[in-house]
Amino acid sequence: MREVRVERYDAAEVEPRWQARWDELGTYRTDLTDTSRPTFYLLTMYPYPSGDLHIGHWSIKTPTDAIGRYRRMHGDNVFFPIGFDAFGLPAENAAIKAGVHPREWTLANIERMRRQLRSMGATFNWEAEVVTATPEYYRWNQWFFLKFLEAGLAYRAMAPVDWCPKDQTVLAREQVVGPDRVCERCGTQVVKRDLEQWFFRTTRYADEFLRYEGLQWPEPIRLMQTNWIGRSEGSEVVFRTAPDDHQPGGDELRVFTTRPDTLFGATFMVLAPEHPLVERLTAPDRRGDVERYRHEARRKSEIDRLSTEREKTGVPLGADAINPVNGEAIPIWIADYVLLSYGTGAIMAVPAHDERDFAFATQFGLPIRQVVAPVGHGGDDEADAAYIAHTPDEELVNSGDYTGLSAPEGARRITADLEREGRGKSAVTYRLRDWLISRQRAWGTPIPVVYCPTDGIVPLGEGDLPVVLPDDFEFKPTGGNALESHAAFVNATCPRCGGPARRETDTMDTFVDSSWYWWRYLSPHKDDGPVDRELEERWCPVDQYTGGAEHAVLHLLYSRFFSKALADLGLIHEREPFKRLFNQGQILGEDGERMSKSRGNVQDPDDLVSRYGADTVRLFLMFMKPWEQDAPWSSTGITGLSRFLNRVWTVTLDPHGQESGGREEDASRGGGDGGPSGSQALRALAHRTLKRVTDDYEGFHFNTMVARLIELTNALMRYRGTALAGSPDWEETIRLLLLMLAPAAPHITEELWSRRLTVAGEPWRSIHQEAWPAVDEALAAEETMELPVQVNGKLRDRVPMAVGLPRAEVEEIVRAREKVQAALGGQEPLRTVYVDGRLINFVVR
RNA sequence: GCGGAAGUGGUGGAACGGCAGACACGCAAGCCUUAGGAGCUUGUGCCCGCGAGGGCGUGAGGGUUCGAGUCCCUCCUUCCGCACCA
Secondary structure, eight states: OOOOOOOOOOHHHHHHHHHHHHHHHTTTOOOTTOOSSOEEEEEEOOOOOOSOOOHHHHHHHHHHHHHHHHHHHTTOEEEOBOOBOOOSHHHHHHHHHHOOOHHHHHHHHHHHHHHHHHTTTOOOBGGGOOBTTSHHHHHHHHHHHHHHHHTTSEEEEEEEEEEETTTTEEEOGGGEETTTTEETTTOOBOEEEEEEEEEEOGGGGHHHHTOOTTOBOOHHHHHHHHHHHOOEEEEEEEEEEOOOSSOOOOOEEEEEESOGGGGGGOOEEEEOTTOTTHHHHOOGGGHHHHHHHHHHHHHHTTSOOOOTTOOOOOEEEEEEEEOTTTOOEEEEEEOTTSOTTSTTSEEEEOGGGOHHHHHHHHHHTOOOOOOEEETTOOOOSSOSSOOOOOOTTEEEOSOGGGTTSBHHHHHHHHHHHHHHTTSEEEEEEOSOOOEEOEEOOSSSOBOOEEEETTTEEEEOOGGGOOOOOOSOOOOOTTOSOTTTTOHHHHEEEOTTTOSEEEEOOOEEOHHHHTTSHHHHTTSTTOSSOSSOHHHHHHHOSBSEEEEOGGGTTTHHHHHHHHHHHHHHTTSOSOSOSBSBEEEOOOEEOTTSSOOOTTTTOOOOHHHHHHHHOHHHHHHHHHHSSOTTOOEEOOOTTHHHHHHHHHHHHHHHHOTTOOOOSSOOOGGGGGGOOSSHHHHHHHHHHHHHHHHHHHHHHHTTOHHHHHHHHHHHHHHHHHHTTSTTTTSHHHHHHHHHHHHHHTTTSHHHHHHHHHHHHHHHTOOOOOGGGSOOOOOOHHHHSOSEEEEEEEETTEEEEEEEEETTOOHHHHHHHHHTSHHHHHHHTTOOOSEEEEETTTEEEEEOO
16 A cells, blocks of 8 residues: 555645636637637627626636637637626616716726636636727717618607616616516616607517527527517508597598408407597597596506406597498597507407407497307307407308408408508518617716707717717716716717707617627727628627526627628628527526525625635536526535545546555455456446537536546546556546546646646646547447346346347347246246347236 | 426436436445545435345326336426517
8 A cells, every 4th residue: 555645636726826827828819810720709698797706607607618618629719708798887876875986896896807707717818808888899889879870770769668767767678577567677667758769770670580590599588589579460450530520530540450350340449548549539528538547547557567467447539430341330449458559559359359359348338249250150249258269160250241251261351352442451560669778877888969959969970989988977876867967078069060069968778788799809909990890700600609598588689680780781791690599597596586786695606716626616517407407506515526626636646546445355346357358448438438528518418527527537436546547548548537527627637637748758738728539439339238127117137248149149148037037927928129238128918 | 368498316416218316415334544624435215124025206197108207188386488469
């Protein structure tokens, strides 16, 4: 037994040393102009500089780093940049609270987070870093805005918008969440306001958003986007108002319907309370009720609309509309279940075939007329529920000339006939709204327009950019936009007439910043344009993007909008930003809730890193769960990964040593005898492991990847101190182990690799510049196996035998077994199922 | 209500339709010891049994199959998205 002990692995010493060395050598710098190797653009969602990196950042970024290192070992030129999403409200709140300029607060946090990010030992391309709150970056937001204006992709409009009373700003539709309609950032319930605001015309690409060809995106994300866009095909039908004592009639009332086949069943019409024609159509004796209802509806959208099951409400206007297919006059109502923002803000109500209309009709005693029925069922006007079932053989009833047609055919014919008369047409509507980008906040990209008393709204010229945020904000404790009271900022000159003008004080949604940052990484300091077109063509789209699923209809949809808009402007060549997307699961707080400072359940990785080292933390995060799965945080189990790395250290540096322990004879240990056959078996295991680990890296199955490496290390551990230790096969196994582990645990593998090179008298070379090893398939193939034997599907025996024996021979061997005979009980099998090399099953019954 | 994901030991989690529970934590017993937040060995799904062994087991219930955690049907539970979208 050897007395000499190798020193233990000291992460605190090894990790910073290598991090410094890699920096110094520029090991991970990427030459974007290198055309000799395939490019691999690896992107992970850039962090908001809140001040502290938490364990969730590690759990997305370190496995992503492992992917990059793995690709690098395959010879790819990997670009893996990082930056900071540096505009946003927390900085303003800090400014109000602590009286510091939001820039100072943000830059200090960034500095702190850079240090924390570096402790991961990741291959970030720091030379490409972008910080969105710098004029160097946000001037291009302004530039895009001007280009979008020219292209009709940006516009200003009055609209009922969502206002967050706490954050004191409007929000995009995507940023209002849940049944309670709360602010995505702060959870406060939003209220409706009529305001004139800036929009990006996302709806221009609604149909294109629905096409995902060539995108390897998770199905749930695509579904969420598809549902969000909410494309709906149907017809627009023009009703006209009937004349009466109070108005001349003849106004067009357009409705959108997905069921033009039910047009004969329309027994009333409903307008949204805010519909512009309400005023004009209301009969004098109805005015009081109508005004009251409209007021009530307005108020309702401001208080919680928790109960979606609430009773239908509405009032009649005292006017009629004429159904274009049969000339029938039907009463016009207003009701808050019809939304102004969807379709045309008006519906034809067909209570027989729509649940909501049915409920409304029942509530107010309006007629119900069935116009679609299964063949031979006629019609029923006393239905107790709306008939909305779609049977293949349903036909139109009570529908004039169309009676007897199948429902789809009826829909086609009715629409076609209306179209001929100019009273309707096929139509498509979307749930998707244009993106409201104005924010009444100071810490964001100033919108580059001025309001001139003579010229109105005037966009600045490109030469006037950037519009820079002032250095001397004064934030009031009451909140509000500090830019508004900043005279030097507000007082501007009209670029058109040269006279005094008021500068726009709204800034852009920070999602504008994050909609194009990966293009900027390619040339972060380029000052004659936002994107280097040549590099964009070489590197884009992004090969692999990683981040949370919470951005399904926010960042990920906005980014697709930018791709299409910029491609249409000729700035880039690709219409999709991210070829392959992966959503890692979230690490929740120990309480199972989303980690947040306000809940006080944020986990700080720094403690763990100083106790166990970055490699252990990286491995633990990969090992604890499948990457895509959410899980509450618990550090239980991290010691297992720490022990694992210690064993890797031990088998590499001290193969001949032996722990004193309850060991038996060497020869009987761990199934290995230390002789030539054991030696072969070890190498075979190494190659089988390599095969599986390779597959696991490819599929991002990091948890099983780590498990396989632990297994291999445990096998090495069993052979340690035997004659096999230190043999060429042993050494080869160690070499493979370190290479396989290198992407996941970069520091310890670099240290061990370098020590081995020293011992071998070879010049130093980073393990992270080695090639991924090739599997020796012949070696990896199993030679012997244990064949499971079933009788009637129940496991009865396991029989060791050579691989590849003919079936007859296998059966003979197996049936000779005592246990098998006992289980067969002397019966001759009716049938024998043999799955080559997997299993044999005798059916006796 | 609609759409999606998921239910496996004490715990985190493994399992091309073919040995359920890999790997790890925890726990137990033992070894070693410079007595540590260290290392090593063995065991550990549940029940019966001293043991050999047997029975039962993947949310519930049906089905397909020689064989089902895995496929199909009907439920239950949890989480996520949408919120009267005509």
